[in-house]
Amino acid sequence: MPTHLRANEGADILIVARTDARQAESLGEALWRAQAFAEAGADVLFIDALASADEMRAFCGLGGAAAGVPKMANMLEGGGKTPIMAPEELQAMGFALVAYPLSLLGVSIRAMQDALRGLKGGRIPGPREMGTFVDIQMAVGFPQYFDEERRYAISNATPGASPPPPPPTAAAFDAPGTAAGAAQPQPQAPPAGGYGASSFAQSGSAGTGATAAAPEVVEGVVLEPSSTQRSQGGGSTGSSLVSDKPFSTADDGDWAALKRSRFFRVRICDAKTKLSKLETRIPANFIGSLATMVPQIAGVNLDEMLRAAVGGKLDLSEPLVNYETGTGDLVQIWLEQ
Template sequence: MTSSGLRCKAVAREPPAQALRRILESPGVFQGPACFNALSAKLVERAGFQFCFTSGFSISAAQLGLPDVGLISYGEMLDQGYQITQAVSIPVIGDGDNGYGNEMNIKRTVKGFIHAGFAGILLEDQVSPKACGHTRGRKVVSREEAVMRIKAAIDAREESGSDIVIIARTDSRQAISFKEALWRSRAFADAGADGLFIDALTSREEMKAFCEITPLLPKMANMLEGGGKTPILSPIELEEIGFKLVCYPLSLIGVSIRAMEDALIAIKGGRLPPPGQLPSFEELKDTLGFNDYYKEEQRYTVSSAQTSSQRTYISGSSTPYTQPTGTEESTEKPYEPVVEVLPPSASNSYSSNNPRGRLSGIWSRTLRIKITGRDGLERLDIRIPAGFLEGISSIIPGVGGKNIMEMLEDAAVDVTDGTETGKVLLDFKDTLGDRIQVFLE
């Protein structure tokens, strides 16, 4: 029997690798369309499939607009994979290509796929740069290196404390021979792979012979749509031969390309795509989860009765005040402004036995900081030693477009001239409309 149309919610709640292993241990054959982004993965899950693959071919096409010939990087595949695994609850098998380097790179790739949320990873024995399956020019590494890649992947899994499913793929059927592909598959099984895949099998006989080696280990079939080297068989036929997983790598990206081409032709001709090809806006919103979002959003809605006015606290005071909104009258009693007066002894101590060059006069002065609310009430009125600006200027030459050193130099001149009326250093309104003034006294 086939299991593609069934969806077990209990499996979906399990950790990804555990859910995939449960599928592999279940009777029947399981179909997994290959996705290429979060939306296509959501559609796979929505259709009722229990798992899906990521396709390097499709992701290269969708993300880069380029062929699957090793141009897409590990980081790009990992980023897209993370978006996919976060969008669905079904387990996802990631296309790890050839691991993006040597055995140390393979370990990093496996650990990255684990952290990205993949349930399984498919690793192949091609050289770099790799070639696309069912195409010309494929070459594979030596037997020894191919087996060592699988061992490195298993070590990475153990070091991560993960249970990610490792599926070993060989491209040696096309690169060397069918006999070589069988030898490598047995060696991968002995090394500890959880599943096996020979790409580009050319007949039912080869498919059957492949499934007969290590019969208890799950085998994967690749139904390359549109004219690959492997015969296209029904799920029932594949189950009878002995396959457990079936991948459909091009269906989603292929129909997407054709649908976009048809839509563009229609638009260019002054028409819209016909209703049968174009979902309604309501259908699109439902597919993308707008309705679910709105329902969940209601859980966090705050009523007007729960909304409190914005309150702030003046530094040095525990008295709060409500910022006026401009549309309502304040019912709060105006509070007294906070005033701090610096005694002469404190300001004089800054210059006593502590010469500070041509700016020394400023240490005998004070800065008055005054904030007046837009309602005309004083919010703040304090005085602090003016000399602290000299220290700040050595760390931060300019603040808010004002050069502190220039301000100090101007202030020092005024002090030398004996000006006692004070000097306005800053006078502006903030974003809330309060007026902020700084005086040198």
């Protein structure tokens, strides 16, 4: 049968031959079938529910055609017939492949139960328990999705414009002190007098000697829903308030320099109770993608709002943006010191 399958399906196929005859018939019957599987050309042999270490050794000790065929063990945690052993023990016994089918499922269920009990009691899981938003994106394969998106993207950029930066890689989010984390720029303390446009220009043009002149400061501007929504294409019904400190919009070079080297802290909470629903820390260069992944702020142009807020002298202990979503949530974003 295996040889026939390869002839019809091609060589790129791995055949694991399994028998349940140990419990249904006898050990001898199961060993005979495993030998027959090997003679037919199976790539891996598997006898389910072997009842002792001696039976497992007898399986691994098969001669003839079965002698050179890899053997598989199944460690059904907490309820199987086969003794549970560590991978090292199984390898020493002669097994080449092992399955622990319930380990991930079991610990996942327990973690979900613990998280639900915490939520019921008002405790929100933190980054130590669930990782950051970026960690989750990495784990579920967002970088691959971004690669596919770039393959089919239609650019509306003006001729000569710089291409957008690539999405972050897993190495970019390693903890400080690791090899990758050491190379990642870390947040710096704010300069005396706060962040003006000239401060960002100096950091963005280091080594060139160029310093942009600070633009005129505009007093107390509030982004009302009507002005905000015109730039967002009507994707949200919320209202926003940027920092009430004096500000002016940073120019392209200043804003790009800031986003390359700083981090934002993002908090989503209930607008009335202030109970947190999400708190995370993300690279400033990644802020534009946040609105595409968090339902509460879908369609909101966070990049434009933050760019306006960081143009002047700021109190970094206060959020740059307080955005009420219109569905009962409040989104707050801080520039990390």
